[in-house]
Amino acid sequence: MQGEPNRVTTRQKPQQSFWGLWNVSFGFFGIQLAFGLQNANVSRIFQSLGSSVDNLAFLWIAGPVTGLIVQPLIGHYSDRTWGRFGRRRPYFVAGAVLSALALLGLPQAGVLLLAAGFLWLLDASLNIAMEPFRAFVGDMTPDDQRAKGFALQTWFIGAGAVIGSLLPALFTHLGIANTAPEGQVPDSVRLSFYIGAAAMVLAVAWTAFSVREYSPEEMAAFSGTSHEEAASQPLVYSARGPLWFAAGAVLLGVVGELGLDKQLYVLGGGLVLFGFAQMVLRATQAKGALAEIMSDFAQMPTQMRQLAVAQFFTWTALFILWIYTTPVVTRYAFGAVDTAGAAYNAGADWVGVMFAFYNGVAALAAFLLPVLAKRIGNARTHAACLLGGGAGFLLLLVLRDPWLLLLPMVFVGVAWASILAMPYVILTRVLPPHKFGIYIGVFNVFIVVPQLMVATIMGGVIRSFFPTEPKWTMLVGAVVMAGAALAMLRVREDNSA
Structure with missing residues (x-):
């Protein structure tokens, strides 16, 4: 009949073989190896170049700010990229190459400001590579295989992070210098970053050349909605712009009036810009990428909003872990305060071992999560794992023996496995397939x-409440991780498949 839109015949997405799932996720091995190097060594590099403990959070601020901007944009455009090189592949290949360049430059920086610039490039590039990989698993797996897909991705994440975290200690064991003059980075760290750059490119290239992405016609057949129909959906303009703008303005005023930490200007300014953008888009009825991202943000599914609360608390705790474990362990377990001394560098190496250990635990726990989730549900499984992670933070607060510090890493590792898998299993079951990229980007x-909040607030908290006792950051981490577990109990999930 004339005038009736073309109908898309729906068919089932094919099951992936084990090696199909392997190839889809193998690139994440390289991405997480780079993340492992970053998380375990960037604070060490910054301190070696002269940063004080209370300035570490601010120097890490490049990552959150970059991710806030990059991931939604990459998600939006990767949903709409249909070319000869695929839909997601162009993005994670470009991200891998840029990440490798940043890994080569970071330990060579020599100056604190330049090192912070390389960290910014590394975070931006890792975000460009990582976000499409999350959506890639959703693209390539049917609903009933997605938990296995994310579990295998979590295994690669754990394996990559284990190697990335252990590399400096391994090279030290092989006789490569683990100390350096003040203002320089040890050779063991430099060589680790070079190896990470090569691994990043090779692992992502494996996935890029071994997996054929589905065509637009195939994706339309799987979802029952063509790309053209999805793109023609009307935009929704949020009416909450004035509220965000006012909240940011109030925060900026309070910071200025009370003389609070100037790093809070970053957070207040971000809220003002977000609110202003919403108001302009609503007033002009604008079109384009920014308008579509804001529209999708306003139309988030209920489960995504519920998950967002848990994510906020979860990643507040994780960012505290990554920033402050090095100063806590080196000071309390190794008695070191001189960042150029052997004791400090031995303690920093041990932090790499600890991080490798929790990622190894995560790699093993990843395959137990689908079994537990079948019994108690995805949301409750995630809540239990997060509660265990909070217990790990409490143990980091009180334990002093280096070997005993591996015990809290068991709890952190189980939580980390769940963090990498369960929210995305829940999320991809309720998201429209043609918007996997944008919504996973918005979810970021x-x-x-929360990382931005830690980066802007935590330094001031340390200076105000425990300037000589960074161990109390672990108590803060325990409290917010417990809050994340409680928030997960509110999540209502789609338990089908």
């Missing part, structure tokens, strides 16, 4: 904002 906002 609730990972980035």
Whole structure:
């Protein structure tokens, strides 16, 4: 009949073989190896170049700010990229190459400001590579195989992070210098970053050349909605712009009036810009990428909003872990305060071992999560794992023996396995397939904002309440991780498949 839109015949997405799932996720091995190097060594590099402990959080601020901007944009455009090189592949290949360049430059920086610039490039590039990989698993797996897909991705994440975290200690064991003059980075760290750059490119290239992405016609057949129909959906303009703008303005005023930490200007300014953008888009009825991202943000599914609260608390705790474990362990377990001394560098190496250990635990726990989730549900499984992670933070607060510090890493590792898998299993079951990229990018906002808050607030908290006792950051981490577990109990999930 004339005038009736073309109908898309729906068919089932094919099951992936084990090696199909392997190839889809193998690139994440390289991405997480780079993340492992970053998380375990960037604070060490910054301190070696002269940063004080209370300035570490601010120097890490490049990552959250970059992710806040990059991931939604990459998600939006990767949903709409249909070319000869695929849909997601162009993005994670470009991200891998840029990440490798940043890994080569970071330990060579020599100056604190330049090192912070390389960290910014590394975070931006890792975000460009990582976000499409999350959506890639959703693209390539049917609903009933997605938990296995994310579990295998979590295994690669754990394996990559284990190697990335252990590399400096391994090279030290092989006789490569683990100390350096003040203002320089040890050779063991430099060589680790070079190896990470090569691994990043090779692992992502494996996935890029071994997996054929589905065509637009195939994706339309799987979802029952063509790309053209999805793109023609009307935009929704949020009416909450004035509220965000006012909240940011109030925060900026309070910071200025009370003389609070100037790093809070970053957070207040971000809220003002977000609110202003919403108001302009609503007033002008604008079109384009920014308008579509804001529209999708306003139309988030209920489960995504519920998950967002848990993500906020979860990633607040994780960012505390990554920033402050090095100063806590080196000071309390190794008695070191001189960042150029052997004791400090031995303690920093041990932090790499600890991080490798929890990622190894995560790699093993990843395959137990689907079994537990079948019994008690995805949301409750995630809540239990997060509660265990909070217990790990409490143990980091009180334990002093280096070997005993591996015990809290068991709890952190189980939580980390769940963090990497369960929210995405829940999320991809309720998201429209043609918007996997944008919504996973938007979901990253609730990972980035808490990191931004830690980066802008935590330094001031340390200076005000425990300037000589960084161990109390672990208590803060325990409290917010417990809050994340409680928030997960509110999540209502789609338990089908």
